[in-house]
Amino acid sequence: YQRRVRVSTQSTGNEWPLDRMVLSVDVTKKWKEDFNSPPREGSYVHGLFMEGARWDSQSGMIADSRLKELTPACPVMFVKACTVDRQETKNMYECPVYKTRERGPTFVWTCNLKTKEKPEKWAIAGVALLLSA
Numbered sequence: 001y002q003r004r005v006r007v008s009t010q011s012t013g014n015e016w017p018l019d020r021m022v023l024s025v026d027v028t029k030k031w032k033e034d035f036n037s038p039p040r041e042g043s044y045v046h047g048l049f050m051e052g053a054r055w056d057s058q059s060g061m062i063a064d065s066r067l068k069e070l071t072p073a074c075p076v077m078f079v080k081a082c083t084v085d086r087q088e089t090k091n092m093y094e095c096p097v098y099k100t101r102e103r104g105p106t107f108v109w110t111c112n113l114k115t116k117e118k119p120e121k122w123a124i125a126g127v128a129l130l131l132s133a
Contacts, residue, residue, distance in 0.1 A: 062093060095112070
């Protein structure tokens with residue numbers, strides 16, 4: 001519901017057609033404590049965990065997981081609405097987001113995350129974002 005309201009508000013304010021809107025995700029290099037004000041557009045999202053891989057803040061891309069790190073925390077993500085033709089799709093992995101580790105009924109949505117590897121690598125590894133570890 002909140003996603004629909006934000007997308008609807010942003011599309012109305014920019015006079016974009018709602019049926020051509022998608023959410024764009026940029027993973028920042030910062031953590032929750034580094035922010036003291038909301039963004040002008042979109043939302044900052046924190047508290048997500050990555051399963052099957054990790055987020056490499058240095059390269060700004062998905063990387064292989066480290067030993068004994070099952071669900072590393074992700075930095076703050078900046079989520080905003082954009083039109084489908086402005087959505088970045090090259091070198092992106094369509095990462096599923098789930099409420100919990102249980103897949104299927106806890107699916108929330110997919111977000112595009114930058115990768116230098118082929119997206120199939122992450123799909124085969126079962127990489128996903130979790131709202132709770």
